[in-house]
Amino acid sequence: MYVIAALGVLDLVVFKNSVLNWVAHFFLLGAIGIAYVLPELRFFRNTVIAVLPFAIVSFLTDVVGLIHTPFFQKIEDYFEIIQICTVAWMIAMLIGVNKQRKALEKERQKREIEEEQNRFIAARRAELETMVAARTSELLTQKEELEHALMELRETQVQLIQKEKMASLGELTAGIAHEIQNPLNFVNNFSEVNKELLDEMEHEVDKGNMAEVKEIMKDIKENEIKISQHGKRADAIVKGMLQHSRLSSGKKEPTDINALADEYLRLSYHGLRAKDKSFNATFKTDFDESIKEIEVIPQDIGRVLLNLINNAFYSVNEKKKAWSQTPNTDRYDPIVYVATKRLDGKVQICVKDNGMGIPQKVLDKIYQPFFTTKPAGQGTGLGLSLSYEILKAHGGELRVETREGEFAQFIMELPFASVDKV
Incomplete structure (x- = not known):
């Protein structure tokens, strides 16, 4: 140009x-x-x-x-x-x-x-794709590791739950023995009485005194009825123990919630008495007789009751020990109170004690797994967590009312579905 x-x-x-x-x-x-x-x-x-x-x-x-x-x-x-x-x-x-x-x-x-x-973008994209591929591979590896860890955690959870159940069963052993001993004593006593009555009846038969024989036979029959009742009572206690130790079937069945609460209250009390001879507490009940039977998984609800009642007795016992070590003019009477009440569409079960109460600073943590205020070796920290999950699975709830140093009251609420409505 x-x-x-x-x-x-x-x-x-x-x-x-x-x-x-x-x-x-x-x-x-x-x-x-x-x-x-x-x-x-x-x-x-x-x-x-x-x-x-x-x-x-x-x-x-x-x-x-x-x-x-x-x-x-x-x-x-x-x-x-x-x-x-x-x-x-x-x-x-x-x-x-x-x-x-x-x-x-x-x-x-x-x-x-x-x-x-x-070109830079293409090179950067290729670099990023390589990084993404590497990161994806790393995430897949981490995912597999997490899935494996989750599987192990679930297996451990099942083992811990079973361990918790067996631990509570161990605490119940003494109470169960006490509860079985009472009906067995009745069975043995009435058996001895019947043996004496049979000897007496044989003597009256030889004398031809049929009127007396009939009276003796009536007494023997009444004793046999009592033997049968107490035998069934012992059988029910053993079945309850076996139910508690077995894995939950997950199937609801008609359950007398009042009888279940009363049974676990007594088993817990006598179990603690057997472990600690100095332990003593008053327990009171107030059961709503209109509830009758409801549809629940009995071994699961029994586990919740046992945990709450054990905690209540533990709290009053700890307060009694602390009370005895401080100069107090007032008398402290440890009391555990179990009550049931029928409300609109649900059943309420209350476990209340006048023990140590729960500090406000830990109140939000009590349902967390492995959280416990008990000394090492005296609690797994799974009781309230499992209880909360069991009630949640039943469509119910668990809440607490407490005042530190005065009382604690755990309130269970279950959907009311009586057997006659199911």
């Missing part, structure tokens, strides 16, 4: 009216032709268009001046005007071409920057 423009200037100014002027013409026209024809120089075609009018007019001016000088002298002024116009055209076009070139250069640079950015 600059060569063509330089040739135009030389043609116009330096070589005017000389042999070199014609050389400049041919070089200029040749350069224009080459720039227009060659594909690799197509970028300069706008420059060619800018210079071409000047080159043609300049060439024609010299040709006309050479062929017919008088005629040329007449129209020379017109040719000069045309040349000036072509020069103006050339300058305007060259300025436009230069602007266009700069714009194209700017566009090219912009495109190169975009291509560089695209």
Whole structure:
């Protein structure tokens, strides 16, 4: 482009009216032709268009001046005007071409920057995809590890639950023995009485005193009924113990909730008495007789009752020990109170004690697994957590009312579905 423009200037100014002027013409026209024809120089075609009018007019001016000088002298002024116009055209076009070139250069640079950015983005994307693939693989590995850990945790949870049940069963052993001993004593006593009555009846038969024989037979029959009742009582206690030790079937069945609460209250009390001979407490009951049987999983609800009652007896016993070590003029009577009540659409079971109460600072933590306020070795911290989950699974709830140093009352609520409605 600059060569063509330089040739135009030389043609116009330096070589005017000389042999070199014609050389400049041919070089200029040749350069224009080459720039227009060659594909690799197509970028300069706008420059060619800018210079071409000047080159043609300049060439024609010299040709006309050479062929017919008088005629040329007449129209020379017109040719000069045309040349000036072509020069103006050339300058305007060259300025436009230069602007266009700069714009194209700017566009090219912009495109190169975009291509560089695209290459960077592609490289970054490939790097990120590699990182994502590695992270995905790592997450999958962690997922497998977590699933394995979760499986182990569930297995451990089952083992801990069973351990908790067996631990509570161990606490019940003495109470169960005491509860079984009472009906067995009745069975043994009435058996001895019946043995004596049979000897007496045999003697009366020999004497022919049938009226007395009938009276003795009536007494024997009544004793047999009592033996059967107490035998069934012992059988029920053993079955309850076996139910407590077995895994829950998850099946609800008709259950006398009052009898269940009373049974576990007595078993807990006698179990603690057997472990600690100095332990003593008063327990009271207030059962709503209108409840009768409801549909629950008895071994699960029994486990909840046992845990709450054991905690109540533990609390009053700890308060009694603390009370005995401080100078108090007032007398402290440890009392555990168990009551049932039928409400609208639900049954409420309350276990209340006048023991240590629960500090406010730990009140929000008592249902957390493994949280316990008992000394090491005296509690797993699973009792209240399992109790809460059991009641939740029954569609019920467990809440507590307490005042530190005065009392604690755990309130169980179960949906009321009596057997006659099921």
